Amino acid sequence: MPVIAVIGAQWGDEGKGKIVDMLAEKVQMVVRFSGGDNAGHTVVNQYGEFGLHLVPSGIFSPRATCLIANGAVIKPDVLLKEIDLIKNRGVDTSRLFISDRANVIMPYHILFDGLEEEVRGGKAIGTTRKGIGPAYSDKVARMGIRVGDLLDKDGFLDRLRGILKYKNDILTKIFNVNALSLYEVYSEYCAYGEQLAPYVRDGVTMLEAALDRNEWVLMEGAQGTLLDPDFGTYPFTTSSSPMAGGACTGAGLGPTRMTHVLGIFKAYCTRVGGGPMVTELKDETGNAIRERGHEYGTTTGRARRCGWFDAVVARYTNRINGFTSAAITRLDVLDDLPSLKICTAYKLNGKTITEFPASIAALEKCQPIYEDIPGWQSSTNGASRFEDLPENAQRYINRLEQLIGCPVSIISDGMRREQTIHKIQILPD
Ligand code: GDP
Ligand code: IMO
Ligand code: MG
DSSP: OOEEEEEEOSSSOSSHHHHHHHHHTTOSEEEEOSBOTTOOEEEEETTEEEEESSSOGGGGSTTOEEEEOTTBEEOHHHHHHHHHHHHHTTOOOTTEEEETTSEEOOHHHHHHHHHHHHHHGGGOOOOOSSSHHHHHHHHHTTOOOBHHHHTOHHHHHHHHHHHHHHHHHIIIIISOOOOOOHHHHHHHHHHHHHHHGGGEEOHHHHHHHHHHTTOOEEEEOOSOGGGOTTTSSTTSSOSSOOSHHHHHHTTTOOGGGOOEEEEEEESSEEEOSSSOOTTBOOSHHHHHHHHHTTOBOTTTOOBOEEEOEEHHHHHHHHHHHTOSEEEEEOGGGGTTOSEEEEEEEEEETTEEEOSOOSOHHHHHHOEEEEEEEEOOOSOOTTOOSGGGSOHHHHHHHHHHHHHHTSOEEEEEOSSBTTSEEESSOOSOO
């Protein structure tokens, strides 16, 4: 029962979509276990280029069953549109399923996400405004609507009536905006329920059956570890756990059944939205990385903040996820640079620290301590073995491996599946 969790090891957008699409060719099941349509996973393969938000990136594999599990939050219209789009491009979506336990993003979640960001003013988180925070808050507050609820129309009406009364009170009395109509929300979501019904399953049973058959399962992470509400740069985080532990609770997987945790790192760092990022480059080098790497968000189109590889972060995210190996993506983006830097420690109040601080006030004061690495100024593209990479690129990867503290199994040097070096084989041929 091999289970491989694919986990974002920085602030998201590390290239999880590409890696999952590639590995999914060889597995029987892919499970998306957290987040919602705040995620944007880019996949480039024989069907073309896709920016997936909710559908697992394993959908292109002819033999993988794909499950959107209980830990994800689903905006039904976004999912239905995404399914249509993929179908229209010739992809078989008959192996896609949705857990009846997944929470649903409701219209008031979107409204609250926007209104709460306005209230935060200069301290806005820079959310994707997709209703993610409010939907997860409601889940924990036991005020959520789950996919399964949409299939029981009477029960749904009863539940929605009570919840919407409360939400409308806040909308009208606190935020001074119009109330939502019970009839409209109910009718809209009943229609979604009907359209989603054929996909709805008990996710726990599905996963269990795959494990009993000894099938290979991929757990597809969304976001990145530094966006985790416990371990990330709180409050500048998302609202679900993108970590290996989150894969267990987000899918109903017993922790002892996870056999491999693959940490996905970009060869440098990026971040979208607010919050501290110690190695951020607000200069020509940062701009050069952004332009060469087309570092603009898949979901919101926002420019990503770019910076050097932060090994303080990497050591920390390795420790709290227990990576068994790492994938380094986007190595090619660094091809032109004459020299590179890796942050190995922070300077805080005159002291050198190597642990990632919990407080954002401390992080904002941290100065990066860098190690210089010579660039390779030649193309990494087309290398199919580690030994084919330019010598300085090999040196860079070796140094990252040492600093992260786990072996590098995969090196990615382009968007396409074949632009990948398998330094260590993690799936059988
Ligand atoms: P995800 O959210 O982790 O799936 O990552 P995104 O898809 O949001 O962002 C990663 C971007 O990098 C996408 O545009 C990918 O197509 C692209 N990408 C992935 N791996 C590589 C790589 O090795 N080189 C280059 N140049 N682009 C890559
Ligand atoms: P993938 O899966 C990068 C960021 C947002 C914002 C913060 C909170 O593509 O790696 P939210 O809408 O979740 O409440 O926003 O989290 N964020 C991401 N950044 N990649 C993502 O997903 C992200 N999902 C959320 O930009 O800073
Ligand atoms: Mg993304």
